[in-house]
Amino acid sequence: MFYTIDILGTIAFAISGVLVAFNKKMDLFGVLIIAFVTAVGGGTLRDLLIGNTPVSWMMDMTYTYVIIASAIFAIIFRSKINYLRTSLFLFDTIGIGLYTLVGIEKGLQAELHPVICIALGTMTASFGGVLRDILCNEIPVIFRKEIYATACILGGASYFLFIKLPIDSNIVFLIAGLVVIIIRLLAVKFKIALPNIYSN
Amino acid sequence: MFYTIDILGTIAFAISGVLVAFNKKMDLFGVLIIAFVTAVGGGTLRDLLIGNTPVSWMMDMTYTYVIIASAIFAIIFRSKINYLRTSLFLFDTIGIGLYTLVGIEKGLQAELHPVICIALGTMTASFGGVLRDILCNEIPVIFRKEIYATACILGGASYFLFIKLPIDSNIVFLIAGLVVIIIRLLAVKFKIALPNIYSN
Amino acid sequence: MFYTIDILGTIAFAISGVLVAFNKKMDLFGVLIIAFVTAVGGGTLRDLLIGNTPVSWMMDMTYTYVIIASAIFAIIFRSKINYLRTSLFLFDTIGIGLYTLVGIEKGLQAELHPVICIALGTMTASFGGVLRDILCNEIPVIFRKEIYATACILGGASYFLFIKLPIDSNIVFLIAGLVVIIIRLLAVKFKIALPNIYSN
Numbered sequence: 001m002f003y004t005i006d007i008l009g010t011i012a013f014a015i016s017g018v019l020v021a022f023n024k025k026m027d028l029f030g031v032l033i034i035a036f037v038t039a040v041g042g043g044t045l046r047d048l049l050i051g052n053t054p055v056s057w058m059m060d061m062t063y064t065y066v067i068i069a070s071a072i073f074a075i076i077f078r079s080k081i082n083y084l085r086t087s088l089f090l091f092d093t094i095g096i097g098l099y100t101l102v103g104i105e106k107g108l109q110a111e112l113h114p115v116i117c118i119a120l121g122t123m124t125a126s127f128g129g130v131l132r133d134i135l136c137n138e139i140p141v142i143f144r145k146e147i148y149a150t151a152c153i154l155g156g157a158s159y160f161l162f163i164k165l166p167i168d169s170n171i172v173f174l175i176a177g178l179v180v181i182i183i184r185l186l187a188v189k190f191k192i193a194l195p196n197i198y199s200n
Numbered sequence: 201m202f203y204t205i206d207i208l209g210t211i212a213f214a215i216s217g218v219l220v221a222f223n224k225k226m227d228l229f230g231v232l233i234i235a236f237v238t239a240v241g242g243g244t245l246r247d248l249l250i251g252n253t254p255v256s257w258m259m260d261m262t263y264t265y266v267i268i269a270s271a272i273f274a275i276i277f278r279s280k281i282n283y284l285r286t287s288l289f290l291f292d293t294i295g296i297g298l299y300t301l302v303g304i305e306k307g308l309q310a311e312l313h314p315v316i317c318i319a320l321g322t323m324t325a326s327f328g329g330v331l332r333d334i335l336c337n338e339i340p341v342i343f344r345k346e347i348y349a350t351a352c353i354l355g356g357a358s359y360f361l362f363i364k365l366p367i368d369s370n371i372v373f374l375i376a377g378l379v380v381i382i383i384r385l386l387a388v389k390f391k392i393a394l395p396n397i398y399s400n
Numbered sequence: 401m402f403y404t405i406d407i408l409g410t411i412a413f414a415i416s417g418v419l420v421a422f423n424k425k426m427d428l429f430g431v432l433i434i435a436f437v438t439a440v441g442g443g444t445l446r447d448l449l450i451g452n453t454p455v456s457w458m459m460d461m462t463y464t465y466v467i468i469a470s471a472i473f474a475i476i477f478r479s480k481i482n483y484l485r486t487s488l489f490l491f492d493t494i495g496i497g498l499y500t501l502v503g504i505e506k507g508l509q510a511e512l513h514p515v516i517c518i519a520l521g522t523m524t525a526s527f528g529g530v531l532r533d534i535l536c537n538e539i540p541v542i543f544r545k546e547i548y549a550t551a552c553i554l555g556g557a558s559y560f561l562f563i564k565l566p567i568d569s570n571i572v573f574l575i576a577g578l579v580v581i582i583i584r585l586l587a588v589k590f591k592i593a594l595p596n597i598y599s600n
Contacts, residue, residue, distance in 0.1 A: 024539060051254055053449065053451025054451055058513075061516075064515060134335070135540065139224060139336065149229050250454045315461065315464055316461075334534065339424060339537045
């Protein structure tokens with residue numbers, strides 16, 4: 001179940017990379033790389049920072065195959081991809097929920113402080129998009145608008161809050177993932193952003 | 201003493217990140233991330249390159265707390281931050297002096313060549329600013345003007361020069377740190393830059 | 401022999417970095433850094449991802465000295481560097497052929513999947529140029545035009561094809577390197593690019 005969602009998230013991230021690379025008129029190779037980087041960039045940074053090498057995607061070929069297939073699919077059906085926008089948004093949202101949990105779990109395994117674990121979860125979920133934007137020469141979108149990383153942080157915090165209660169740890173994981181997903185959905189639905197710090 | 205200066209440097213780097221992020225109209229999360237990256241980016245690159253993982257800031261929460269507090273302080277008092285410009289410049293200058301020494305020491309512990317140790321010191325001191333500029337989509341300022349990294353390199357070189365003399369190693373560290381700081385101060389005071397290589 | 405070609409490749413990459421940095425009016429320090437990053441960036445990423453630390457160039461000072469010498473040479477003779485353009489292109493082409501093989505070999509040593517080994521080879525050969533372009537605030541040139549990484553990928557694939565035949569492994573390495581070089585030369589000679597995916 002976890003693994004299935006993980007793959008759905010990977011597909012959504014890969015396709016989001018393809019769409020941004022298209023806008024930059026990259027060639028086939030560039031598009032594939034951006035798809036790859038968007039999908040595995042967050043987990044790679046996490047693995048490097050905690051010293052978990054060779055990094056995860058090098059040890060399980062499923063990711064590579066899924067990303068290449070998603071990218072080729074997105075390239076072939078690029079004119080129809082708009083019809084999938086809602087599905088992609090849902091995949092992406094479920095993806096960041098799960099990626100956040102994967103990051104937290106890796107941090108716990110390395111016996112790191114809860115705040116660092118939350119940071120690792122947020123990184124896993126959002127750094128692929130940051131890398132995508134840097135490679136496409138844009139200021140990373142998550143630094144400028146939308147509740148995105150904030151959803152990951154709050155979901156991660158809820159994990160460490162609920163884990164202290166007498167609840168089964170699998171259920172706590174489920175709750176934390178749902179917190180990420182629901183905050184993200186509500187934020188997009190109601191166009192909630194972080195408080196503006198530039199008002200006069 | 202060392203630790204106190206280290207913290208002062210961290211504060212100065214974090215605030216410098218906040219100021220650049222402000223100019224780019226980033227949201228609260230973006231500002232915090234840029235503050236964090238500016239403050240710990242150099243040490244993180246150093247740790248990754250020599251294989252010192254999990255990276256330092258993950259193992260000592262002081263940095264995280266100091267950076268978050270500095271960023272919040274800078275956000276709240278952003279209209280008054282100009283009054284602190286001189287203090288911040290001094291913190292930053294002392295910070296790069298110390299960061300250079302920290303990098304050299306880590307290189308020595310890993311038994312690397314003096315030239316590599318100097319590179320690690322310079323990296324520790326200056327790479328946070330480079331990352332800050334890349335994330336803000338600017339050509340890194342240290343590649344274009346001012347004696348900055350050069351001060352770190354000369355300070356690092358002076359360490360390996362003086363360590364051959366019969367001087368206590370703590371004093372050599374002090375001298376090397378002062379070399380960085382004094383060169384940086386003189387360069388800013390007298391507007392010294394590297395020789396122009398573009399003149400006809 | 402391998403080592404000599406490796407050094408020629410390093411020289412070519414370093415000089416290509418100097419030329420790009422010049423266009424961006426970087427100062428002396430910036431030019432040196434870009435030269436360095438272009439020359440060792442690919443190998444550094446590869447080493448980090450597979451956990452081979454301290455990274456290679458920190459353990460063999462030859463690279464550092466060769467890069468500094470190349471950069472100084474390029475700076476001094478910058479007005480004459482156009483006469484060397486063909487030689488540089490050949491060095492660069494031989495360089496990516498060899499760098500691809502170095503990357504594959506490191507992947508094999510870490511017992512990674514052939515597809516990952518090819519990715520490591522391509523990364524070793526091309527990521528220095530990507531980093532150069534990111535630091536110079538350009539969209540990486542290899543994402544937009546020319547058969548470059550594609551040559552590395554095909555050369556890498558040919559290695560895993562021929563290694564199954566009863567041929568001496570040194571000869572297979574030679575063939576794979578030649579595949580990279582010949583594809584790159586033909587692509588530039590006949591202006592071959594990847595199929596345009598933007599045609600209507």
